[in-house]
Amino acid sequence: MTINCKGRLIDLTQPKVMGILNCTPDSFFDGGKYKAEAEFTRQAARILSEGADFIDLGAYSTKPNAEFVSEEEELARMVPAVELVLKHFPEAIISVDTFRAKVAKAAVEAGAAIVNDIAAGSLDDKMIQTVGELKVPYIMMHMRGTPQDMVKLTDYDDIIKEMLLYFSQKVAEARSYGIDDIVIDPGFGFAKTLQQNYEVLNKMELFKMTELPILAGLSRKSMIYKLLGITPQEALNGTTALNMVALTKGANILRVHDVKEAVETVKLFKTLG
Structure with missing residues (x-):
């Protein structure tokens, strides 16, 4: 189970860690x-x-409920x-989180190696075709709606079944545009209630039937800090606990x-088995 990142084959049979780095609004667009x-x-x-x-x-x-950011500003x-x-x-492997x-x-074109799309093409009908043309790995996440309205879109009859159908349709579309390397992301916190997030985590091994790598993004999410009655800043311990659960359920990328704590969690997990 590998993905090709600018000619480098990354083996995802051994869990990997993806570190989040946000570009602040005033850091670069004013000239830096x-x-x-x-x-x-x-x-x-x-x-x-x-x-x-x-x-x-x-x-x-x-x-x-995130604020809207224009395409020009995001660029x-x-x-x-x-x-x-x-x-x-120069050896860093960069994923870009954009829809x-x-x-x-x-x-x-600037050198990024992976596209990480929260909407799996649903918010830009040119996205999947573009990724196919770029020939880079594609991380597709499950969500409904937009960041502005997704909290209202949590009505499922069978959340796991509906998510598997969603991924099967999105993967088929991606394959039709020549995307070879696909990673799926269950989308913790996106169009899911607190209870639904835990149901998805508890049954995450079912997504292995897609035969695709799985990314788990649990870090300091509200499903942790709201349940524990703490702040996001206090949610590292809960994050580590759920990251270990995610690994046991088949996560290939955290x-x-x-990063340090996640790398340690992966090392402990690998020692188990």
Whole structure:
């Protein structure tokens, strides 16, 4: 089970860690202030030094009720961020978290290796075709609606069955456009209630019937901190606990804010078996 990242075959039979690096609104599009660039570079260095296999760059917050960001602004944040990371760390494997085809294309042309799409093409009808043309791995997530309205779209008859149907349809479309390397993401926190998130995690091994790698993005999500009555800043322990559960359920990639702890979790998991 491998994905081809700019000619490098990454073996996902051994779990990998993807570190989250957000592009702040004022860091780059104004020409790049030294202080902002230096801090961003330090964050990238920390993620890589702690053992991340991938860096996931995001320029549009997709949390529930997130503010809308224009395509122009997302491009102005994302492309310089890709270029800056690769300037300092040319061997880094960059994933770009975007649902827009134009942003994905520009980022890959700037050196990114993976497209990570929360909407699996549903929010931009050019996305899947574009990824097929770019010949890069595609992470497709399950969600309904948009970041602005997804919290209202949680009515399922059988959530696992409906998610499997969703992925089968999306994968078929991706294959039709020549996308060879596909990773599926159950989309914890996206168009799911707290209870539904735990049902999906508890049954996550069922997604292995797709015969595709699975990415689990549980890091500091509301399903952890709301259940425990704490803040996102206090949710590292809960994140680590659920990351281990995800690994036992078949996760191939952990997408996290806290790389060191996730790498340690993977090491412990691998020792078990």
